[in-house]
Amino acid sequence: MKKSIGVRIWRFSIIAVVSFYLLMPLYAMFDFSTKQFGLGGKSRNLDSWRIIPSQPDLVIAITRSLLTALIVMALILFLIVPTAIWVHLKLPILRRPFELLCLLPLAIPAIVIVVGIAPLYRWISINLTESPITLAGVYSMLILPYTYRSLSAALDAVDIHTLAEAARTLGASIGRVIFGIIMPTIKTGIINGSFIAIALVLGEYTISNILNYKTFQVVIAQIGRANGNVAVAVSLASLLFVLFLLLLIPNKKRLGTVLDVDVK
Amino acid sequence: MTQIPIQGTGPAVGRTSSRYWRSKSAYLGVLPFLLFSGLFLLYPTWNVISGAFQDESGKFGTKVLVEVFNSSSARAGFRNSLEISAQTAIAGSILGGLFAWAMVSGKQGGFFYRYSVALSSVLAQFGGVMLTFAFLATFGFNGLVSTFAIKYAPGSFLAESSWLYGKAGIAVLYTFFQIPLMVLVFLPTLENMKPQWREASDALGGKTYEYWLRVGIPILTPSFAGAALLLFVNSFSAYATAATLINLSDFLTPLAIATALTSEVGGANPAEAKSLSAYMIIVVIIAMSGYALLRRKVSKWEQRR
Numbered sequence: 001m002k003k004s005i006g007v008r009i010w011r012f013s014i015i016a017v018v019s020f021y022l023l024m025p026l027y028a029m030f031d032f033s034t035k036q037f038g039l040g041g042k043s044r045n046l047d048s049w050r051i052i053p054s055q056p057d058l059v060i061a062i063t064r065s066l067l068t069a070l071i072v073m074a075l076i077l078f079l080i081v082p083t084a085i086w087v088h089l090k091l092p093i094l095r096r097p098f099e100l101l102c103l104l105p106l107a108i109p110a111i112v113i114v115v116g117i118a119p120l121y122r123w124i125s126i127n128l129t130e131s132p133i134t135l136a137g138v139y140s141m142l143i144l145p146y147t148y149r150s151l152s153a154a155l156d157a158v159d160i161h162t163l164a165e166a167a168r169t170l171g172a173s174i175g176r177v178i179f180g181i182i183m184p185t186i187k188t189g190i191i192n193g194s195f196i197a198i199a200l201v202l203g204e205y206t207i208s209n210i211l212n213y214k215t216f217q218v219v220i221a222q223i224g225r226a227n228g229n230v231a232v233a234v235s236l237a238s239l240l241f242v243l244f245l246l247l248l249i250p251n252k253k254r255l256g257t258v259l260d261v262d263v264k
Numbered sequence: 265m266t267q268i269p270i271q272g273t274g275p276a277v278g279r280t281s282s283r284y285w286r287s288k289s290a291y292l293g294v295l296p297f298l299l300f301s302g303l304f305l306l307y308p309t310w311n312v313i314s315g316a317f318q319d320e321s322g323k324f325g326t327k328v329l330v331e332v333f334n335s336s337s338a339r340a341g342f343r344n345s346l347e348i349s350a351q352t353a354i355a356g357s358i359l360g361g362l363f364a365w366a367m368v369s370g371k372q373g374g375f376f377y378r379y380s381v382a383l384s385s386v387l388a389q390f391g392g393v394m395l396t397f398a399f400l401a402t403f404g405f406n407g408l409v410s411t412f413a414i415k416y417a418p419g420s421f422l423a424e425s426s427w428l429y430g431k432a433g434i435a436v437l438y439t440f441f442q443i444p445l446m447v448l449v450f451l452p453t454l455e456n457m458k459p460q461w462r463e464a465s466d467a468l469g470g471k472t473y474e475y476w477l478r479v480g481i482p483i484l485t486p487s488f489a490g491a492a493l494l495l496f497v498n499s500f501s502a503y504a505t506a507a508t509l510i511n512l513s514d515f516l517t518p519l520a521i522a523t524a525l526t527s528e529v530g531g532a533n534p535a536e537a538k539s540l541s542a543y544m545i546i547v548v549i550i551a552m553s554g555y556a557l558l559r560r561k562v563s564k565w566e567q568r569r
Contacts, residue, residue: 004472011366018363018443022387025398025440028408032401075300083297090290098294101301107549108309109501111518112541115525115534116308116315141305205392205504210522221393221508232401235394243386 026236033233048229049237058234061219064132068215069201071136073194076147080140081190082178084151089164102148105141110206113138121211132213135204142207143200147193154189158182199242316542320535332539337514342543345500345517348431352438353496359439360446360495361488367447368454381451384444391441392504399437399509403428429510437509438499445498446491453487453562490558493551500547517544 034044053059087098105113117138124134160182167181168174183190205217214222216238224231319327332338367380390398402408404425413422421427428436457480465475503518514520517540524537 007369007472011369014362014366018359018366021359022383022440022443024408025395025402028402029398031408032406035406079297079300083294086290086293090293094294101305104305104309106497107545107552108312109503109518109544109548111501111503111521112312112544113305113308115521115537115541116311117304118525118534119311120303120307137300137304138308141301144301144305199386199389203389203392203394205508209504209507210526217393217504220397224393224397224508228397228400231393232397235397239386239390239394242389243382246382246386 026239029232029236033229033236035229048227048233051230052234052237055223055230055234057214057219058223061214061216064214065201065216066198068133068136068139069198071133072140072143072197072201075136075140076143076193076197077183077190080144080147081151081183081186081193084148084155085160085178085182088155088160099148099152102144104144106145110142110204111210113142114207114210117207118211132208132215135208135211135213135215136201138207139197139201139204142204143193143196146196150189150192150196151186154186158185160185195245198245202238202242312538312541312545315535315538318535318538320533328535328539329542332536332543338517338520338540341514341517341520344431344515346547348435348438348516349496349500351435352442352499353492355435355439356442356495356499357446357450357488357492360443361450361491363443364447364450364454367451372455380447384447387444388441388448390444391502393508395437395440395505396508399428399433399440403433433509434506434516437505438502441505442495442499446495449491449494450488453484453491457483486558486561490555490562493555493558497548497551497555500551501544 033048034046084098087094121134121138128134163181163185164177167177172181202216204215205221208215209218209221220231220234220238223234316329317324317326319325363380367377370376400407403410403422407425409422410425413420417423427433461479461483462475465479470478501518503522506516506519507522510519512519513523521537521540521544524533524540
């Protein structure tokens with residue numbers, strides 16, 4: 001299809017304007033992070049990148065946040081996905097209520113959830129543990145709409161009833177049907193859900209800050225108050241890390257389901 | 265296909281119902297999830313909604329709701345929130361929609377397309393602390409643009425970064441994540457536009473602008489409006505970016521909620537936080553219902569995966 005000159009000019013100027021808007025702050029981050037500490041210095045160096053590993057709080061926070069992400073992924077894998085399959089297979093009556101429950105977080109902003117959940121976490125930190133890893137509970141609920149969407153798209157694409165019947169007929173247990181037969185067929189949906197889990201846990205600030213947990217973002221904010229260059233370097237590094245993870249996701253065509261993310 | 269009845273729970277009727285499997289004990293299967301979501305999702309929701317109808321001592325009533333409604337600072341914060349959300353939803357949906365069009369009109373699956381999609385999905389999540397730092401590095405003190413502006417345009421507003429810490433700054437920051445979100449939401453719609461429509465318009469002698477005016481824009485409007493509502497909600501519920509950028513504790517409703525919940529100076533006031541939250545939920549639910557209605561209209565022609 002041949003395009004007219006007018007269309008080309010339009011297209012080019014739109015791309016130029018939007019790319020400038022989106023890429024300039026990222027370049028500015030790089031620029032800022034290579035500046036010398038303090039004012040006046042003209043020369044460039046990578047000092048603020050070099051001292052990232054020696055920030056004591058930061059390494060702990062990253063480890064913790066990654067551990068939290070792992071727990072969220074485990075919750076998706078062993079609680080949310082099996083329940084979704086179970087409802088699809090055995091309780092079609094509950095499909096609608098289940099969907100509504102999964103989409104509920106879309107109507108409740110994180111700042112509102114934190115108001116409601118503060119007493120629960122106060123109780124947990126007094127009676128059980130003060131570890132920020134317990135945030136995995138509320139995080140897994142925050143991403144429920146996205147998990148549900150990528151799952152239900154995957155579940156609708158495969159005829160899981162036939163698969164389940166065939167497996168049952170051949171003598172598979174119900175656990176085997178769910179974990180051994182159906183889950184592998186909706187692998188892409190699950191991988192997509194897990195990616196969102198990592199992105200959310202690494203980027204979450206609202207809940208952890210208000211509940212006084214030192215997660216990755218909270219620590220970045222703290223570092224930023226003392227040393228802006230390092231904080232900017234860390235932010236850029238984590239952005240690149242998430243981008244790298246996303247490009248790792250296999251099967252480019254399926255990327256669409258991951259990206260069908262609606263609301264933060 | 266053959267139906268095999270198992271354990272005499274009645275004959276199989278159809279594949280879709282899976283009736284031969286259904287029994288009372290099947291409900292036990294959803295119990296773990298129900299307990300978990302009850303604790304981490306339903307309990308907080310209930311806590312906020314019921315708490316909005318209680319006063320500080322726990323007595324049922326609409327006293328706090330009315331107080332918050334009449335409070336001038338709460339109103340100002342709400343107005344700011346609505347205003348900024350509307351502005352960034354409009355700016356984000358127009359810029360993002362145009363960019364999505366630029367993506368589809370290029371080579372599908374090409375380098376530019378693939379990387380734009382990947383970058384959009386990362387940047388749409390790029391809010392909060394890191395976004396604040398990115399813009400401080402750009403427009404803030406000693407930032408990229410402000411250093412440049414001090415040198416070449418000392419009189420301009422870019423040379424001093426005070427504009428960043430107000431309404432304008434928040435709107436610019438929010439638009440940064442609204443654009444990529446719009447790209448992600450709107451891209452499937454544009455991709456599902458049938459080339460036959462364009463061909464039909466061309467065959468009937470329609471010009472490019474006529475095609476867009478009479479076919480393209482009318483057919484995209486519901487989807488575009490729905491996406492803009494989504495962006496509105498996205499910005500309305502955002503907290504982290506504003507919280508790390510400015511120190512005004514009740515400039516936006518989310519900031520006011522956090523202050524009411526945690527403030528040590530005036531004493532924490534969960535009742536007020538819950539009432540503010542209830543008003544937020546109302547706005548979000550209205551916007552999301554509008555979104556759902558518009559989506560239903562769209563899905564008539566758009567085959568979503």
